[in-house]
Amino acid sequence: DQQVKQNSPSLSVQxxxxxxxxCDYTNSMFDYFLWYKxxxxxxxxxxxxxSSIKDKNEDGRFTVFLNKSAKHLSLHxxxxxxxxxxxxxxxxxxxxxxxxxxxxxxTRLMVKP
Amino acid sequence: ETGVTxxxxxxxxxxxxxxxxxxxxxLGHNAMYWYKQSAKKPLELMFVYNFKEQTENNxxxxxxxxECPNSSHLFLHLHTLQPEDSALYLCASSQDPGxxxxxxxxxxxxxLTVT
Numbered sequence: 001d002q003q004v005k006q007n008s009p010s011l012s013v014q015x016x017x018x019x020x021x022x023c024d025y026t027n028s029m030f031d032y033f034l035w036y037k038x039x040x041x042x043x044x045x046x047x048x049x050x051s052s053i054k055d056k057n058e059d060g061r062f063t064v065f066l067n068k069s070a071k072h073l074s075l076h077x078x079x080x081x082x083x084x085x086x087x088x089x090x091x092x093x094x095x096x097x098x099x100x101x102x103x104x105x106x107t108r109l110m111v112k113p
Numbered sequence: 114e115t116g117v118t119x120x121x122x123x124x125x126x127x128x129x130x131x132x133x134x135x136x137x138x139x140l141g142h143n144a145m146y147w148y149k150q151s152a153k154k155p156l157e158l159m160f161v162y163n164f165k166e167q168t169e170n171n172x173x174x175x176x177x178x179x180e181c182p183n184s185s186h187l188f189l190h191l192h193t194l195q196p197e198d199s200a201l202y203l204c205a206s207s208q209d210p211g212x213x214x215x216x217x218x219x220x221x222x223x224x225l226t227v228t
Contacts, residue, residue, distance in 0.1 A: 043219030
């Protein structure tokens, strides 16, 4: 059974608006979460991360929110730009696993001009 | 050349063939990884190498054989594969495999088709 789930396979947003990508996890031992972005024909690239001791981390237009009680995290992109169109992967790690990440299935974001 | 480089980008092989995927990282990292991405499935970790030593084998069938001659190069040797092994194979590296706060840097992958 998948321990990290991204239930929305795709999301379409208008340029300038907010994009919200969601991720749910089941393993309560996960204590570090990351988002990766993948363009076609390229490998995933690291975007932003958050430790379980925080509930929010912001980097420019990107903010990740963590709700530990709900085992839920989200990535907010404001304002969305056409260049943000890509597949976004959520990933998680527990303290023992280090960099052996468990990935979600990805959400394809399309930002329309 | 910078980053993580994978060759070939595309590979088609028969079930009786033997082929190898190559990965090279130019980032001075200590750990290297093989991930597999099948259609409609999340990325799955296959192998981890730390300072050339294999530290993780995620129950991968023996028809996949990794090799890490040094901390900059990683190979995945393939033999007698099955059609269901068709997937995107991604190599990654990181400075420290022991912490997720040392992000993975991925190559562009090898798209493998087994016929």
